[in-house]
Structures are given as structure tokens and as C-alpha cells.
Amino acid sequence: MENNQKKDILTIDNMTMRFGGLVAVEDFNAVINQGEILGLIGPNGAGKTTIFNVITGVYKPTHGHVYLEDKIIDEYEPHFITHFGIARTFQNIRLFKTMTVMENLQAAMHYELVNTKPDKIMNKWKRTKKGATDLWFWKSVFKLGYFKKEREQREKAEYILEKLGMLKHKDEPAGSLPYGEQRKLEIARALATTPKLLLLDEPAAGMNPSESVALMNLVRKIRDEFNVTVFLIEHDMKFVMGLCERIIVLDYGREIAMGKPEEIRSNPKVIEAYLGEEWKDVVIS
Amino acid sequence: MMAMEKKTISVKTQIILTVLFIVGVCILFFIAEENLNSYMIRIVSLIGIFGIMAVSLTLINGVSGMLSLGHAGFIAIGAYVAALLTMSVQQKEASFILMGVAFPINTEALSSIPFFWATIAGGSVAALMAFVVGWPTMRMSGDYLAITSLGFAEIIRIFLLNWNRITNGSLGLKGIPSYTNIWWSWGWLLITLLIIGSFAKSSYGRALRAIRDDPIAAKAMGINVFKHQLTSFVMGGFFAGVAGSLYAHWLTSIDPKPTTLGIMLTFNILIMIVLGGLGSLSGAVLGAGLFAVLSEFLRFVESDMTLFGFTIAGISGMRMLVFSALFIIIMIFWQKGIMGRNELTWNALYRTISRFKRGGNHGK
Numbered sequence: 001m002e003n004n005q006k007k008d009i010l011t012i013d014n015m016t017m018r019f020g021g022l023v024a025v026e027d028f029n030a031v032i033n034q035g036e037i038l039g040l041i042g043p044n045g046a047g048k049t050t051i052f053n054v055i056t057g058v059y060k061p062t063h064g065h066v067y068l069e070d071k072i073i074d075e076y077e078p079h080f081i082t083h084f085g086i087a088r089t090f091q092n093i094r095l096f097k098t099m100t101v102m103e104n105l106q107a108a109m110h111y112e113l114v115n116t117k118p119d120k121i122m123n124k125w126k127r128t129k130k131g132a133t134d135l136w137f138w139k140s141v142f143k144l145g146y147f148k149k150e151r152e153q154r155e156k157a158e159y160i161l162e163k164l165g166m167l168k169h170k171d172e173p174a175g176s177l178p179y180g181e182q183r184k185l186e187i188a189r190a191l192a193t194t195p196k197l198l199l200l201d202e203p204a205a206g207m208n209p210s211e212s213v214a215l216m217n218l219v220r221k222i223r224d225e226f227n228v229t230v231f232l233i234e235h236d237m238k239f240v241m242g243l244c245e246r247i248i249v250l251d252y253g254r255e256i257a258m259g260k261p262e263e264i265r266s267n268p269k270v271i272e273a274y275l276g277e278e279w280k281d282v283v284i285s
Numbered sequence: 286m287m288a289m290e291k292k293t294i295s296v297k298t299q300i301i302l303t304v305l306f307i308v309g310v311c312i313l314f315f316i317a318e319e320n321l322n323s324y325m326i327r328i329v330s331l332i333g334i335f336g337i338m339a340v341s342l343t344l345i346n347g348v349s350g351m352l353s354l355g356h357a358g359f360i361a362i363g364a365y366v367a368a369l370l371t372m373s374v375q376q377k378e379a380s381f382i383l384m385g386v387a388f389p390i391n392t393e394a395l396s397s398i399p400f401f402w403a404t405i406a407g408g409s410v411a412a413l414m415a416f417v418v419g420w421p422t423m424r425m426s427g428d429y430l431a432i433t434s435l436g437f438a439e440i441i442r443i444f445l446l447n448w449n450r451i452t453n454g455s456l457g458l459k460g461i462p463s464y465t466n467i468w469w470s471w472g473w474l475l476i477t478l479l480i481i482g483s484f485a486k487s488s489y490g491r492a493l494r495a496i497r498d499d500p501i502a503a504k505a506m507g508i509n510v511f512k513h514q515l516t517s518f519v520m521g522g523f524f525a526g527v528a529g530s531l532y533a534h535w536l537t538s539i540d541p542k543p544t545t546l547g548i549m550l551t552f553n554i555l556i557m558i559v560l561g562g563l564g565s566l567s568g569a570v571l572g573a574g575l576f577a578v579l580s581e582f583l584r585f586v587e588s589d590m591t592l593f594g595f596t597i598a599g600i601s602g603m604r605m606l607v608f609s610a611l612f613i614i615i616m617i618f619w620q621k622g623i624m625g626r627n628e629l630t631w632n633a634l635y636r637t638i639s640r641f642k643r644g645g646n647h648g649k
Contacts, residue, residue, distance in 0.1 A: 056505060082507030094502035096495045098626065107495035110488045111507030137516070140487035141480060150488070193507055 007034040009197055009229050010055070010086075015064035015074075017050050017253075024050040025253045028064075032197065037223060037230040039244030041237075041264075043273060046250040048233045049091060052199050055231075056088050057081040068197070083111060087195035089186040091202045091233075097175030101166065101185055104174050105157035108192035113140070113149065157192060163225055164188050164218065180211050184218070191226055198222070200232035204239045212236060216243045241265065249273065299631045307475065314467050326467060327535070328581050333470030334531045335573035337477045338550075339557040340566050341524035346555075347564035347626075348485050349517040350497030352431040354551050355418065356525055358438030359411040361445060361546035363526025364533035365452055367407035368461045370398040371534065376460045380453060387450035400464040400534065404473070407530035408523045414441070415522025416515070423514045426500070438551065445541040457540025458533070465535040473531060474570070477524050482566055484520065493517055494564075560615060562622030567629035572622070583607055 010032040017025040025047040032038050040048050053059045055066055057078040066074040068084055076084075087108075096104050139146055161167045164184055169177060174185055183203060190198055203219070204212040216239060223230050234240045240247060241261040249257040249264060251273040257264055264270055294302075318326060338360060345353045369377075374396045377386050389395060398406075422433045445452045452458070484490055495503040496510050504510050529546075533539050543549055553576065561572025583604045590597045615623070627633065 077509075078504045079507045079509050082505060088505055090502065090505075094499045094505075096498040096502065098498055099491070099494055103491055103494075106488065107491045107503070107508070108506040110492040110495075111509075113488055137489065140489050141484050143483060143487075146487065153488075189506065 008032060009034045009069060010231070011067040011070075012051070012055070013065050013067065015051075015054060015061045015066065017047070017054055017059060018062045023253055025054070025250075028250075028253075028255055030248060030255075030258075032229055032231055035223065035227070035229055036245050037219065037232070037243055039240045039247040040231065040233045040250060041235070041240055041247060042250035047253040048250055049201060050253075051250075052088060052201055052233065055081075055199065056086060079111065082193050082195075085194070085196035086199065087190035087193045087197075088199035089183075089190050089201055089203060091205065093179075093182050093186060095174040095182055095185060095189070097173070099174060100171050101161065101174055101177070101188075102154065102157055102170045104185060104189050105160060105192040106153050108189045109153050109156065111193065160188050160191050163221070164191075180207055183207070183215075187218075187222065191222065191228070195228055198228045198230050200230060200234075202233055202235060204234055204236045207236075209238075212239050213242075215239070219243060293632050294635050302631050310471070314471065318467065328577060330465055330467045330470040330531075330535060331581075332574045332577045333467070333474045334465070334528055334535060335554070335557060335577050336474045336570045337470075337524055337528035337531065338554045339561065339569035339573040340474070340477050340481055341521040341528065342554050343558050343561075343564065343566055343569040344481050344485065344517055344524075345521040347558060347562075347569070348490060348497070349493045349514055351423075351514060351518065352427065353434045353518070353521075354431050354548075354555075355434030355436075355438035355441075356521075356554055357547055357550040358418075358434075358441035359415055359522045359525035360529035360532065360550060361438075361441055361539075361541065362414050363404075363407035363411040363529025364539050364546060365407075365445060365458070365529075366410045366526070367400075367403040367530030368458050368533040368539060369451075370395060370403035370406055371400055371462055371464065372458065372460065373397045380456070380459045381450075383454050383456060384449045390451060400462075400469065404527055404530040408526035411526025411529065412519050412523035415519045415525075419515045419518040419522075423511055423518060435548070435551075438548070442541050442543070442547050445546075452541070455540065457538060457542075459538040461533055461537045461539070463534060463537045465531045470531050470535070473527055477527070478566060478570070481520065481524065484517075485566065489513065489516070497564075556612065558622075560612065560622055562619075562624035562626060564626040565622070565624040565628055568622055568624030568627075571624065571629075575623075579608060579611065580604070 008031045010030075012028055012030040015025060015028045016023070028047075028051060030038075040051065042048055050059065054061050054074065057074070057076050057080065061074055064074075065072050068086065073081055073084055073086075096107055099107065138144075158167060158170070161170055164187065166181065166184060166188060169181060169185075174182065177185060183206075187198075187200065187203065200219070204215055207215060219230060219232075220243070222228065232240075232244070241264075244261060246259065247257075247261055247264045248255055249267070249270050256269045256273060257267045259267070314329075317329060321329075338356070342353070342356050345351055345356070369390050374391060374393060377391060377396065418434070418437045422430055422437065425433060446455055448454070485493070492503070492508045492513050495506065495508060496513060500510050536545070539546060541547070557572035557576045558569050559572070560575060561568030561570070586599075586607050587601055587603050588599045590599070619625075
């Protein structure tokens with residue numbers, strides 16, 4: 001058990017991301033352990049979402065690498081990254097609005113039908129057998145063995161929705177759900193891709209205190225039930241301090257602190273980054 | 286509160302109803318062929334052809350959310366390929382008066398081919414062209430894709446206009462055998478609806494709609510956006526080619542003018558699918574039917590009229606004015622088209638009927 005806890009799932013090694021002359025993230029190192037809830041905080045514009053975008057393949061890092069279980073993933077397209085087992089939610093909700101809740105989850109499971117062959121070296125990541133794409137294309141059109149797959153998808157989706165307490169909404173259009181439910185649906189949709197690592201980009205944004213407490217419990221529950229590792233960005237300090245086991249603090253693209261919530265709370269560098277130089281002594285004393 | 290129960294019909298009943306519906310339509314067509322004049326029958330087969338064009342564009346435009354303005358290009362390719370294959374050698378020799386016929390198409394082997402296979406060939410070449418065009422353009426989206434696809438369609442048309450020894454240049458092809466009848470056009474419409482409908486309702490269709498709603502999120506959910514959009518583009522291209530073949534054998538003479546197989550045709554199909562509801566296959570067929578019927582039967586407004594004893598001379602072009610006004614009125618009342626994004630299914634019909642039976646307590 002102890003050994004299992006220490007196993008790292010994602011390693012970011014000396015990663016730098018530049019946009020022209022602007023350095024968004026510089027020399028960022030991080031290790032995410034299996035099964036933990038890791039928080040990433042920092043003032044606005046510190047480069048938090050950039051780090052998420054690098055992990056999920058939206059940006060290719062200027063320097064350095066991202067490893068998922070010892071394998072480089074930073075050179076792959078975003079959809080491959082999902083096949084490897086990393087799923088994410090978005091800061092501004094990006095649901096498939098015209099589709100129902102069930103369809104949102106099924107769309108996230110669609111990739112399981114499709115052959116993924118990123119690289120010969122990456123053979124280990126192959127999810128389905130070769131040629132599955134063409135086969136499933138024709139099978140989908142002519143409905144051969146298709147209903148079974150469809151039923152399996154629906155069962156899995158219902159299981160996820162039930163765990164998140166959203167089963168009653170399953171046939172409603174995603175766009176018509178209340179805000180908090182839409183946030184939850186984003187998490188549910190990410191879970192539908194069977195991830196090992198779940199990236200949550202400001203999951204509690206726009207939530208009232210009671211909702212965010214409920215979300216805290218939900219994230220813990222998800223971690224245990226679905227056996228995922230959670231890496232999240234959040235501005236709500238109460239939420240981060242209450243939920244995360246470890247926190248990384250970012251300022252101007254550089255990591256300034258890393259550790260347990262209580263260590264972060266009293267770290268002078270963190271206070272300086274958030275409140276400015278002159279407040280440092282006041283808060284600590 | 287009364288529990289809301291979902292009104293549905295079992296799959297078996299739906300299949301039986303569908304088969305019965307198709308048989309019913311077939312009987313209707315038999316009666317129509319016996320009783321209607323040839324002009325009316327031609328209009329009915331035109332509805333079928335327009336239906337195929339509209340359904341194939343709906344897959345690209347409505348389901349996948351790619352604004353493609355190059356549909357007429359694929360239709361033109363299908364039309365030319367199929368027409369060249371079904372025309373007899375003598376017919377080709379007679380009509381290619383500009384520069385004569387080039388080698389491969391003046392042989393017996395590539396002439397007087399059965400209509401079905403010529404149509405398949407037309408569709409296949411159009412699909413191939415859709416692949417070639419789609420490979421670079423599917424990396425774009427929105428307005429950029431619209432302009433690029435429009436450009437590609439024009440390139441195809443210019444090719445047809447200038448490749449004299451293959452396409453007979455600006456004279457076009459004349460004397461194409463008049464094969465298209467109700468059965469061919471509606472039979473192909475049925476095949477199109479079955480295949481595209483099945484595709485759009487499958488997991489692939491869901492992925493395409495996900496891409497339409499939010500491409501970035503779709504990518505993050507593991508969907509290969511480029512590949513899926515290209516697949517739907519090629520599929521739409523195939524059926525556009527099929528429709529082109531049917532259209533060529535309906536018109537019996539085709540030429541590369543913008544009004545016959547050019548930009549005007551694309552816009553007409555766009556009108557059909559917007560009228561029927563973007564993203565609805567049954568809406569596309571409805572829109573196509575409405576378009577074909579209105580554009581033909583509004584001809585009476587152009588004839589001389591007698592109002593209050595005065596005779597007003599017919600104004601040519603009046604038809605298009607009334608036509609446009611009618612469309613504007615329809616779009617005011619149905620802003621999302623007649624069907625919106627809904628499909629005309631047995632379940633939907635059943636629900637509507639049972640709602641009426643209960644006294645419309647859900648109605649507005």
C-alpha cells in the first residue's frame with residue numbers, strides 16, 4: 001500500500017513554455033503521485049492553465065518533457081493524450097450543449113471504438129486492435145454488433161451518473177442544466193473516458209460555499225470510487241486547502257512553493273505573491 | 286406530481302411501421318405513374334434528387350457543423366462522370382464537336398454502362414475528390430472553410446469548362462439517356478437516408494455532433510476531429526455525386542454554367558436544408574420537397590392575370606420574388622427551420638398524437 005502510494009503517474013520535467021517573447025511557464029518541475037489530490041494555485045496569469053494545456057497536448061512545450069508513467073506524451077495531439085488516460089475539464093464550461101447528458105458521456109466514450117496508433121514505440125498505449133477504425137465505421141453504419149456496444153456504453157454512463165447523483169438529468173439537454181450541474185457533468189464526461197489522471201480546471205468557479213463543500217466531497221468520492229489521480233487548479237482557497245493533499249504555488253510562470261496545505265498557508269513567499277511585499281509581516285505575525 | 290412517462294414504441298413496431306410506410310409510398314408512386322402526366326412525374330423524381338442533395342449536405346453542414354459551399358462541385362463531378370459512362374460512343378462522337386473525344390472515354394468499355402454502376406462510379410469519383418479537397422480544407426473551420434470550399438467548387442467548374450476533350454467544354458454534354466425516373470431517384474433517396482441516417486445516429490454521428498457543439502472539448506474527449514470531419518465530408522461527397530448522376534440523367538443535358546451545376550445549385554441546396562432545419566435529415570427531405578414544388582408550381586404567377594376586369598401582363602421573374610417572400614415568411618415563423626434539429630420519427634409522431642388525445646395539456 002505504501003509502495004503504491006509513492007508511485008508517480010505524471011512527471012513534468014524542466015518544462016518551459018514560451019509564446020514568442022512571453023515566458024508563460026519557466027523550468028517547471030512536478031511529480032504527481034498515484035491516487036493523490038494535487039492542487040495548483042497562483043495569482044491570475046501565473047501560467048496555471050498553460051500547464052494544463054501542455055499536459056493535455058494543446059501546446060507543445062518549448063523545452064522539457066511531460067511523462068505519463070515514464071513515457072513521453074508531450075509530442076502527441078490532444079485526442080491521443082485522452083486515449084493514454086488523461087482527461088480534463090475546462091475553466092469556462094465546454095459541454096456539448098445541444099446533446100443530452102447521456103449523449104455527452106457517450107460521445108466521450110466514442111474513442112474506444114476507434115483505433116489509436118500513436119507510435120510504434122508507444123505500442124503499450126494501444127487501446128484496441130489494429131483496423132478497429134474501419135471495422136467500427138462499417139459496423140456503426142450497418143448496425144452489426146452495434147447495439148451491444150451501445151448498451152455497454154449506456155450502462156457505464158448510467159453508473160457514472162449515478163455515482164455523481166445526476167441520473168435524473170440523463171435525458172435533458174446539457175445546455176439547459178443549472179450551472180452547478182453543468183460543472184458536475186463536465187467531470188462526469190471526463191470520467192467517461194476512463195482516465196487515470198483527472199485534470200480539473202477551476203471546478204468550483206462560480207459556486208456558492210455550500211455547493212463547493214459538496215463538490216469537495218464529490219471529488220474525494222470520485223478519487224476513491226474511480227481510482228483516479230486528481231490534479232486541479234482553483235482560486236477558492238478554502239476549497240484548495242480543504243481538499244488537496246499537496247499544493248503547488250505558481251507565480252509569474254515559476255514554482256514558488258510546494259507542500260502540504262498548512263505549509264503553504266504560512267509560507268512567506270506565497271503570501272507575498274498573493275498580497276504583496278508590505279503585507280508579508282502583518283500576516284505572519 | 287404525476288410521473289412523466291416516456292412515450293416510446295418498441296423497435297420492432299418501428300421497423301414494421303417503416304416497412305409499411307415504404308410499401309405505402311411505393312403504391313402511391315404506382316398510382317402516380319398511372320395517373321399523373323409526365324411533367325408531374327418529373328417533378329416527383331426531382332424531389333427525390335433534391336432530397337439526396339439536401340440530405341448529403343445536411344450531414345456535412347447540419348450534423349458536422351462545417352459550412353461547406355462546395356457541394357455543387359461534387360454534384361457536378363458525379364453528373365459528368367456518370368453521364369460520360371452511360372452515353373453511347375455514337376452520342377459522344379456526335380456531341381463533341383469542339384475537339385473530339387479523348388482516348389479513354391471514347392472506348393466501348395467506358396460507354397453505355399448500366400445506370401446503377403455509372404451512378405456508383407460518379408459517387409465514388411466525387412468521394413475521392415471530396416477526400417482530396419477535404420484533406421487540406423478540413424483543417425479550417427467556419428468562414429475560412431466556407432470560402433475555401435467555394436473556391437474548390439469553382440476550380441472544379443473551371444476544369445469542366447476548359448477540359449474540352451473530356452467534358453466538351455462550355456457546350457456541355459447533350460443527349461444523356463433519360464434514365465432517371467421516380468424509382469431511381471426515390472430508391473437512391475431511401476438508400477441515402479438509410480446509410481446517412483444510420484451513420485448520424487451511431488456513435489460516429491454523436492462524435493460529429495460533439496465536434497459541432499465544441500471542437501476543443503471534443504478533442505479533449507479523445508475524438509480525432511480531423512478524421513471524423515473528413516469522413517463525413519467524403520460520405521457527403523459520395524452521395525452528392527450520386528445525386529449528380531441522377532440529376533444529369535434527369536436533365537439529359539448538362540453544362541458548366543453557374544446556374545446548372547455551379548454556385549446557384551449550392552445555394553439552392555442550402556436554402557432547402559435551412560428551410561427544413563439545419564441538422565435534421567427528415568427536415569432536409571421536407572425542405573427539398575417544398576423547394577422543388579414551390580419553384581415549379583409558382584409558375585402561375587408569371588402568367589397573365591385578370592384582376593377586377595383588368596388584364597395584367599405576366600412578369601417573368603415574378604416567381605422568384607414570390608418564392609423569396611414565401612421563404613422569408615417561413616423563416617419568420619419557424620426560425621430554426623420546419624423541423625429544427627428534431628427528426629420525424631415514429632416515436633415523435635406517437636408522442637404528438639397521444640398529446641393531442643389527452644387534450645393538449647402540454648401545449649402552449
